[in-house]
Amino acid sequence: MTSRRHRFVFRSVWRLDESPEAVYAVLERAGEYPLWWPQVREVHALDGMSGTARIRSVLPFDLWITGRATRHDPDAGVLEMEITGDVAGWARWALRRDEASRSGGTVAVYEQQVEVRKPLLRQLAVPARPFFRANHALMMRAGRRGLERWLEGGLDDD
Template sequence: MKSSRHRFVFRSVWRLDAHPARVFAALERAGEYPEWWPQVREVHALEESSGRGRIRSVLPFDLRITGRAVRHDPAAGVLEMEIDGDVAGWARWTVREGGPSRSGRTVAVYEQQVEVRRPLMRRLAVPARPFLRANHALMMRAGRRGLERWLRRGLDDD
């Protein structure tokens, strides 16, 4: 990544009351994200390990990305992908056991490092940085809540 002014680094920690294997299984099925994550509007498979997506949170623009899996390691609880499109870089989920039920049996850590490539976003990267970061935080909060509901629904079906 070339320019730090166009670069964003994000980290979110989700504590979830579900078994780590169930959380990993939900996170590895990116094609189902639009069913539980409101801001992930579309996901289309390109090949077995790649796909295209459209994401939109509070700000009035869509992000279009292509992702390609570079690591799928259930034993280590790691899912990692390269990202290209309106932003370029990488994203990684790390899923591990998180302790007793009240604090969440699973901890899912999302890390992302991207550089904005879309011309409008590059112009706004510095002056709008707080808004872009807040937009991402809102998206991640909604994703955690959506995944919690999704995982509970799956338990109710059992």
């Protein structure tokens, strides 16, 4: 049974200078996320539709998840997956051309709804909620910056 106190809903909007097609081409390759997203520490493919990942942001714990693709639609600009593991639920990228951008950039909307499953996190879900939300926001900010650098031609070893 899902408890509201163990549930988190996240939404991030990234505005990027590259085209939706270029952004989609990077986001659909989840196995490469550790190359540009520092908090995605490792990804292991299980098959063509699923894989496991270890994620760690500022807070001193790892999240282990298994993701299974439920929608892969380049024409609509949508990537969606079901998540199980330390958190369970779903995540979705929805990309569209940024009409306000002169460069033909992209608006990338990331949405996630998950329930905390890891026992320690379930105990901390209420008192540490602001820290969990801040942790997620920092992770998303670093992901956007990493993706921007990756789209510009890769990351330097600085």
